[in-house]
Amino acid sequence: MALITLRRNLCHLSDFRIHGALAALKNPRVNHVHKIVQEHLCLWFCSLQPGPARVRFHHAHCKKFHSENGSDLHPVGEPVFSQVHDWDRFEQTVKNVDEEMCCRRLNNLGSSGEVLRFISTLPALPETVAAEALHRICEVEKKDGAHWLPKEILENSVFQALCDQVGRDPSNLSNAGLVTALQALTPLQGEPQSSLLLNLLAECQHRLEGGRLDIHSLCILGESLIKLQGPGCSTLELILCQLQGENVEKFPPEDILSLYRILQACPEKVDQHQRFLNKINNFSLSLVPKLNPKSMSQMLTALVVLDQTQALPLVIKLGKYAVRHIPHFTNEELGRVLGAFIHFGHNDRFFIEALEQHVTSLRLTLDPEVVSKVMEYCSRKLILSKPILNAVAEMFVCQSEKFSPRQISELLEPFGKLNYLPPNASALFRKLENILFTHFNFFPPKALLKLLHSCSLIECHPVNFMAKLFSPYFLQQLQGEESSLDRLSLAQLTQLFLTAVLECPFYKGPKLLPKYQVKSFLTPCSSLETPMDFQLYRSVMLGLIDLLGARLYFASKVLTPYCYTIDVEIKLDEDGFVLPFTADEDVHRRVALCINGPRRFCLSSKHLLGKEATKQRHLHLLGYQVVQIPYYEIEMLKSRLELVEYLQRKLFSQNPGSHWYQE
Known part of the structure; x- marks a missing residue:
């Protein structure tokens, strides 16, 4: 009987599996099952040979076998059932391989019709393949935007x-x-499938309550219930409770990702499950090298939604391995990865280099939304990446029509923030001006204000549009349904008006009304100035006291009538002598010390941010002698004496050709 079973199974095996079986027979190191397979294969192949060969074959093995009824052969001294058990296991292995191949074939089919035709050709339909076929049909229909299956599918006999x-x-x-x-x-909750869904749900509930579902099944059930009943269903808590009782280290990567998606659906319960999340986060560190781009994007998205700031080691490791996946991320996945790095404040030199290579190589084919996300990442992290900025500038000049007004604002705003003019600046801003002339009213008011304010930071002043910005109609649109304009918008309008007065004397349009003007640009959360670095200020202050002789001769954090706050102000009389900071008469010159800490520069560079460069430019135009005290120069000084000498050179240089300010 076992011999007949083997012959039947081998007839259904593909050629490569037969060759594999024969190769295994040639291997002298065989286990018990392989030994039995070898003996039965020998008997079967012998039966296909001419008579003499068969006689010789049986003669060679007659000492090892005997037959009770003349047909059933088995080794002497062993029960017949041991062979039958081995052959059952062999049949099961072949069955599993066939089912796995069918499932792989199903996943490669692109339409419901193809799936049904493939199913109809199978001689038998195992339950696993049937469920997978149903899953593939619904998956294909969901991709086409359907919420239920078409009538022709529902009426199909297969x-x-x-x-x-x-x-x-x-x-x-x-x-x-x-x-x-x-x-x-689950995704297709149409009426025709409702009864089947209810039956399946009832059976799942029954097995769940009996604790009969394995880890993988619990994860799939949890995600399905979220889609069917929402994250608030009580059954989901039971699933999470059972999963928390399992050893996380035994979870395969796909189940870990499923857990993240389940918990992501109910972020309001994150505190309740934080201990479980900590275990998942710690174990996920070992899974990062195995993740594909899609899985990496999903994990980072879940960490953002769940606000897992305590999982920074995991975020850092994901960032490290994301470098190799940048060319393989889809547009949506890359956007999510960048969004996660923005959220957690992560940046990595190798990631930036890979991103630069990706953007520059695909600059004319990248999706506009991805380009916007890349620019947002550079802007939020203060990354002055000239390759990216140049590529985006070229892309905008060549393909401006594919960007929406909102995307145009997101694309160009970082140029002003990072204080960078690309090589094609004239073509870039000419293109922008043409778009604004024809589509001014299509831009969201706040996005438009940010865009034009950003242009002014790099001295590309929007003179032709200032009259519209200061008009009551635009200000009303900017305010919208709010009771008043937000603080940041008012500060941007004020600085634009100050720019028009100081840098565009030929502007003769309407002015910004005083009620829309702020008194200071340095305010929490909506500041157009970067607060002073306190530790750096303390070092400079001690040096100034030693140099000037007393704290009386300089003032700190001085708010000017022009909204800017000066870090340190020193007053000089006509002969160049220092006056007490309380003196208001005989002041001939005012020196503004800009104590520039790292936050006033682009990331890991000596390049001032746009708002700081604008502040220094305006102070100079207002009559101040601006002196920069950058942190990287202070860090090079080794003693208090060197600091005093440095400040003396900066403030009182006797070289008539030197400048007291840096442009």
């Missing part, structure tokens, strides 16, 4: 047989088949 097999008696389904079928029908 599909009806498929549903009948899955839904006839769900209790006969394995856990994998049950949850896969439920997962398949």
Whole structure:
């Protein structure tokens, strides 16, 4: 009987599996199962040979076998059932391989019709394949935007047989088949599938309450319930409770990602499950090298939604391995990765270099939304990446029509913030001006204000549009339904008006009314100035006291009538002598010390931010002698004496050709 079974199974095996079996027979190191396979294969192949060969073959093995009825051969001294058990295991292995191949084939089919045609060619339909086929049909239809299956699919006899097999008696389904079928029908909750869904849900609930679902099935069931009943369903808590009782280190990567998605759906319960999340985060560190681009994007998205700031080691490791995946991320995935790095404040030199290479090589084919996200990342992290900025400037000049008004604002705002003019600046701003002339009213008011304010930071003043910005109509649009304009918008309007007065004397349009003007640009959360670095200020202050002789001769954090706050102000009379900071008469010159800490520069560079460069430019135009005290020069000084000498050179240089300010 075992011999007949083997011959039947081998007839269904593909050629490569037969060759594999023969190769295994040639290997002298075989286990017990392989030994039995070898002996039975020898008997079978012998039966296909001419008579003499068969006689010789049996003669060689006659000492090892005997037959009770003349047909059933088995080794002497061993029960017949041991061979039958081995052959059952062999048959099961072949069955599993066939099912796995069918499932892989199903995943490669691109339409419901192809799936149904493939299913109809199978001589038998295992429950796992049936559930997977149902899942693939619903997946394909969901991609086409359908919320339920088309009538021609529902009336198809093969599909009806498929549903009948899955839904006839769900209790006969394995856990994998049950949850896969439920997962398949979840996105398409149309009326024709409602009864089948209810049957599957009832069986899942029964097995869940009995603790009969494995980890993978629990994860699939949890995600399906969220889609069907929402994250507030009580059954989800039972699933999470059972999962928390399992050893996280035994979870495969796909189940870890499923757990993240389940917890992501109910962020309001993150405190309740934080201990469990900590275990998942710690274990996920070992999974990062195995993640594909899609999985990496999903994990980072979940960490953002759950605000796992305590999982920074995981974020850093994900950032490290994301470098190799940058060319393989989809547009949506890359956007999510960048959004996560913005959220957690992560930046990595190698990631930036890989991003530069990606953007520059695909600059004319990148999706506009991805380009906007890349620019947002550079802007938020203060990354002065000239390759990226140059590529985006070229892309905008060549393909401006594919960007929406909002995206145009997001693309060009970082140029002003990072204080950078690309090589094609004239063409870039000419293109922008033409777009604004024709589509001014299509821009969201706040986005438009940010864009034009950013242009002014790099001395590309929007003179032709200032009259519209200061008009009551635009200000009303900017305010919208709020009771008043927000603080940042008022500060930007004020600085634009100050720019018009100081740098555009030929502007004769309407002025910004005093009620819309702020008194100071240095305010929490909406500042157009960077606060002074306190530690750096303390060092400079001690040096100034030693140099000038007393604290009386300089003032700190001086608010000028022009909204700017000066870090340190020193007053000089006509002969160049220092006056007490309380003196208001005989002041001939005012020196403004800009004590520039690292936050006033682009990331890891000596390049001032746009708002700081504008502040120094305006102070100079207002009559101040601006002296920069950058942190990287102070850090090079080794003693208090060197600091005093440095400040003396900066403030009182006797070289008539030197400047007291740096442009």
